[in-house]
Amino acid sequence: MTNESTGSDAGPDPEVLVEVTGLAVHFPIKRGVVLDRTVGHVYAVDGVSLSIRRGETYGLVGESGCGKSTLGRALLRLERPTAGSVVFDGTDLSAMKGEPLRRMRRRMQMVFQDPLSSLDPRQSVEALLVEGMRAHGLDRGREATATRLRELLTAVGMPVSALRKYPHEFSGGQRQRIGIARALAVGPELIVADEPVSALDVSVQAQVVNLLEDLQGEFGLTYLVIAHDLAVVRHIADRVGVMYLGGLVEEAASDDLYAEPLHPYTRALLSAVPVPDPEVEDRREQILLSGDLPSPAAPPAGCRFHTRCPWSNPDRCGSQRPELRTISGGHRVACHHAEAIRDGLLHPATEQTPDVTPLPTTEPAT
Numbered sequence: 001m002t003n004e005s006t007g008s009d010a011g012p013d014p015e016v017l018v019e020v021t022g023l024a025v026h027f028p029i030k031r032g033v034v035l036d037r038t039v040g041h042v043y044a045v046d047g048v049s050l051s052i053r054r055g056e057t058y059g060l061v062g063e064s065g066c067g068k069s070t071l072g073r074a075l076l077r078l079e080r081p082t083a084g085s086v087v088f089d090g091t092d093l094s095a096m097k098g099e100p101l102r103r104m105r106r107r108m109q110m111v112f113q114d115p116l117s118s119l120d121p122r123q124s125v126e127a128l129l130v131e132g133m134r135a136h137g138l139d140r141g142r143e144a145t146a147t148r149l150r151e152l153l154t155a156v157g158m159p160v161s162a163l164r165k166y167p168h169e170f171s172g173g174q175r176q177r178i179g180i181a182r183a184l185a186v187g188p189e190l191i192v193a194d195e196p197v198s199a200l201d202v203s204v205q206a207q208v209v210n211l212l213e214d215l216q217g218e219f220g221l222t223y224l225v226i227a228h229d230l231a232v233v234r235h236i237a238d239r240v241g242v243m244y245l246g247g248l249v250e251e252a253a254s255d256d257l258y259a260e261p262l263h264p265y266t267r268a269l270l271s272a273v274p275v276p277d278p279e280v281e282d283r284r285e286q287i288l289l290s291g292d293l294p295s296p297a298a299p300p301a302g303c304r305f306h307t308r309c310p311w312s313n314p315d316r317c318g319s320q321r322p323e324l325r326t327i328s329g330g331h332r333v334a335c336h337h338a339e340a341i342r343d344g345l346l347h348p349a350t351e352q353t354p355d356v357t358p359l360p361t362t363e364p365a366t
């Protein structure tokens with residue numbers, strides 16, 4: 001059993017590849033043409049601690065704007081943290097710069113949502129793949145490079161003839177395969193895949209997800225997969241973290257999270273995912289989240305979810321921000337009511353706030 005990233009003093013766990021502790025990324029909001037004053041901050045990521053083990057897939061989910069991409073970018077040190085640390089394979093990236101950071105970046109790559117916008121349209125596939133290798137000194141002569149390019153294309157299920165073509169000549173799924181080959185070209189250990197399939201047709205999504213899984217086995221990769229679609233993450237992730245307004249509100253092994261979500265926000269997200277079995281669909285709890293996501297420039301005090309929560313208690317939830325704490329095994333939840341929810345003592349149909357409109361359920365009235 002590996003230790004959780006809860007800031008314990010157990011020492012570094014050799015099974016952990018990435019350790020994030022108290023990570024914050026705040027973007028200044030500037031006003032004024034001449035003085036360029038800072039008038040506030042966007043609290044995009046605000047105190048996240050998590051760990052990613054070697055060879056696992058960690059899924060990060062949440063609504064648009066909750067800070068998933070910023071967290072992913074901060075992991076690769078593409079964003080400088082305002083506070084906290086990111087330790088990759090025992091090395092703290094927070095203070096790194098220059099050549100050591102560049103060398104470290106070879107070990108961590110990113111796959112983007114829209115391959116067309118992340119691939120330079122004027123470069124052939126060959127040039128795109130060689131560019132990354134060259135930047136990291138991995139372009140070792142014509143023969144060796146040609147062999148490597150063939151290996152990469154074969155690995156992602158593309159014909160070698162693709163090398164002479166340009167990104168616009170491919171379908172979305174093929175372009176994503178090229179984006180993945182580009183990330184693989186430098187031999188990374190960690191890949192942050194930011195919405196890797198959300199721009200693709202549903203029929204193609206499964207192929208790309210399967211490809212990512214195959215490559216993980218073949219190359220021993222560790223993944224952080226960012227997605228707003230819980231269905232995608234459910235299929236691919238070993239563990240899932242749910243983000244809301246810059247913070248992690250729940251984290252658990254994938255099966256546990258989907259079987260017994262304990263944070264009201266996770267419950268609401270899952271209740272919005274249709275279930276194919278009509279009987280189960282009729283019986284299951286449905287929680288509609290009303291109201292928009294509050295601005296990350298002015299997050300609510302206390303629990304950040306309390307303004308939309310069916311179980312919010314104004315005194316406690318409106319003033320005390322709940323810690324992400326272990327409820328059982330590796331299941332961590334940031335909610336004052338997590339135990340009561342687990343024990344079935346709260347039900348959205350009986351406790352209501354004006355911010356959330358629970359749908360009637362078919363449960364018999366008690």
Ligand SMILES: Nc1ncnc2c1ncn2[C@@H]1O[C@H](COP(=O)(O)OP(=O)(O)OP(=O)(O)O)[C@@H](O)[C@H]1O
Pocket residue numbers: 027028042043044062063064065066067068069070071228296
């Ligand atoms: N460079 C930046 N400067 C200022 N604000 C930023 C910057 N990057 C992101 N933000 C803001 O930080 C918040 C979190 O953005 P982020 O892209 O991380 O969220 P997300 O969950 O990935 O959403 P999406 O799925 O829409 O990309 C948003 O309010 C966003 O507008």
